[in-house]
Amino acid sequence: METTPQFFRQGPSLPARLGFFVLLSLLLMVIDTRFKYLREIRQALSVITYPLQRLANVPVVVHDKVDDFFASRHAAEENAHLRRQRLADRRQLQQLDALKTENAQLRKLLDATQRVENDAVMAEILHVPHDPFNRKVILDKGSRHGIKPGQVVVDDVGVVGQVTRDAPWLSEVTLITDKDHSVPVQIVRNGLRSVVSGTGKDGTLELRYVAVNTDIEEGDMLVTSGIDGVYPPGLPVATVSKIERNPSYVFARVTCAPAANVGHHRQLLILSMLTPAMENPAEAFPSDSQPEGRKRKEVGVR
Amino acid sequence: MAFADHPREEILRPVRGSFILLSLVASILLSLAPLTDVLHALWPDFAAMTLLYWCINQPQRVGMTSAFSMGLLMDVGNAAIFGQHALAYSIMAFIALLFHRRLHNFGLLQQAPQMGLILLAGQSVMLLTWLLNGMDFPPWDFFLGSVTGTLLWPLLASVLRAPQKPRRTESNTL
Numbered sequence: 001m002e003t004t005p006q007f008f009r010q011g012p013s014l015p016a017r018l019g020f021f022v023l024l025s026l027l028l029m030v031i032d033t034r035f036k037y038l039r040e041i042r043q044a045l046s047v048i049t050y051p052l053q054r055l056a057n058v059p060v061v062v063h064d065k066v067d068d069f070f071a072s073r074h075a076a077e078e079n080a081h082l083r084r085q086r087l088a089d090r091r092q093l094q095q096l097d098a099l100k101t102e103n104a105q106l107r108k109l110l111d112a113t114q115r116v117e118n119d120a121v122m123a124e125i126l127h128v129p130h131d132p133f134n135r136k137v138i139l140d141k142g143s144r145h146g147i148k149p150g151q152v153v154v155d156d157v158g159v160v161g162q163v164t165r166d167a168p169w170l171s172e173v174t175l176i177t178d179k180d181h182s183v184p185v186q187i188v189r190n191g192l193r194s195v196v197s198g199t200g201k202d203g204t205l206e207l208r209y210v211a212v213n214t215d216i217e218e219g220d221m222l223v224t225s226g227i228d229g230v231y232p233p234g235l236p237v238a239t240v241s242k243i244e245r246n247p248s249y250v251f252a253r254v255t256c257a258p259a260a261n262v263g264h265h266r267q268l269l270i271l272s273m274l275t276p277a278m279e280n281p282a283e284a285f286p287s288d289s290q291p292e293g294r295k296r297k298e299v300g301v302r
Numbered sequence: 303m304a305f306a307d308h309p310r311e312e313i314l315r316p317v318r319g320s321f322i323l324l325s326l327v328a329s330i331l332l333s334l335a336p337l338t339d340v341l342h343a344l345w346p347d348f349a350a351m352t353l354l355y356w357c358i359n360q361p362q363r364v365g366m367t368s369a370f371s372m373g374l375l376m377d378v379g380n381a382a383i384f385g386q387h388a389l390a391y392s393i394m395a396f397i398a399l400l401f402h403r404r405l406h407n408f409g410l411l412q413q414a415p416q417m418g419l420i421l422l423a424g425q426s427v428m429l430l431t432w433l434l435n436g437m438d439f440p441p442w443d444f445f446l447g448s449v450t451g452t453l454l455w456p457l458l459a460s461v462l463r464a465p466q467k468p469r470r471t472e473s474n475t476l
Contacts, residue, residue: 014399021370021392028374028385033435038384049334049379052327056334127334129380130345130447132440133432136381165381172381179437200438263339 039165046167053126053138053170060266120154120269121145125262126170135178135198137161137262141270142169150230152271158236158259159183159224160268173268176237176258177202185237186225190215193225196238196256202263205238207254212245216254232271236260314466317360321465325352326364326372334379343443346451348458349376350394350424354417355462357398358405369395386431394424410456418452 011017032038071078123139141147143166151163153173161181165172174181179200186193192215196205210216220240226233238256245252262268329352337345353372356364373388380387397420398405405413425448433439 014396017366018392018396021366022389025370025373025385025389025392028388029383029431032384042378042384045375045378049330049375052331053334053379056331057336060336125336127336127379128342129382130333130337130342130347131380131382131428131432132444133437134380134382138381 043167046170050169057126120271123268123270125266135175137173139171139173142167142171144168147171147270148273151273152231154235154269154271155260160260160262175262183231183237184225184228185222188221188223196222203257205256205258210252210254212252216240218243315468317466322356322364325462330375343446344450346447346454350391350421351451351458353391354394354398354420355459357395358402361399361402365399366392366395386428390424390427393427394420397423410459414452414455417455418448421448421451
């Protein structure tokens, strides 16, 4: 088959090959982190990894099925519990319905914009990366299911994160604990607005740049404020777990614990995109102050 | 242990290309397995280990090109920065190729600590890229993957070697 024996066909020397691949991968990393040009290549490669990830999940699916089968003995008990739960929820829901219509009417009276209703798609966690740095999870719904980057992901108690990359059949969700991820929030108790950021560690968030004398207490509930136009308002994000007020610093160190717990379940909800923020009426910004108007628009007043 | 000191005079049968490919695919599968907390910390990088095994035993067939492409696949599968695993795998493959003659002379048990060092080097490269990307230093259990990798190396290598073992009946007839 070969004219020259394997022994003599060595190709470029080992260090040369190393240099080539190191340079290539460094180049790819720079392009990926700084310029985001590699979306198509990633999507193409994900077509190969998707079946593998699906296959790797087969044991879990089988385990769940077997579990379901044997769990049917407890079904009656669980059913009764769920019935009670439903009754309790039902009562709250009735109140909510009344409040909703009341709220809509009040908003109409005030000429305020109506809150957007959004639907959700259920997705399952396909893979959690092994790196402790990588605050991401991979979900089994992608652009084929209408998922777009920017959509918000929640679980049954609170915000989990945001879809940052999509591939045909899967999507990557950056968790709120990611170091580069921030969520605009509001304290439920007093309506104070702030931004909560991830720390890169599991289960800790922080409020940065909170002045020492800010009215914030341990146990305060933080919900999304909705002013960013990405996160719908009113979703629980975290509770304040620790406040360190050191007078020698300008800012207090506020540590929070996220409400959602990704480690505990496999099903998550991907909320549909909010409609883009309302265009500002033309008379709000006179035409001569064009730059300022544009800046305001980017912020998106809701 | 049976696999610990396999006789050096034993001549292995040629490896089939399909087996190499299959083992690499299976190793990616293992690396992408969904895991819970404790296992998550202990889980070694099976893809890297399989790659290193072939780099040592079949350096003509599996080299840095395969390492690089496997790395890219792992990057996409793990939602990492594109090129991160590729860089780590290329460097690990380089070390393995550099020492493959030497490593080949050791039994699987003696190979294990050296493989552990190579895996650690790979993890350090990953760590470095994350640190450069602005992350904090991880907790110490980050390096547990290399330790379990070292412990599992003899097992993995003997599994990968099994199909090449000469068959007794065959050697009798020849």
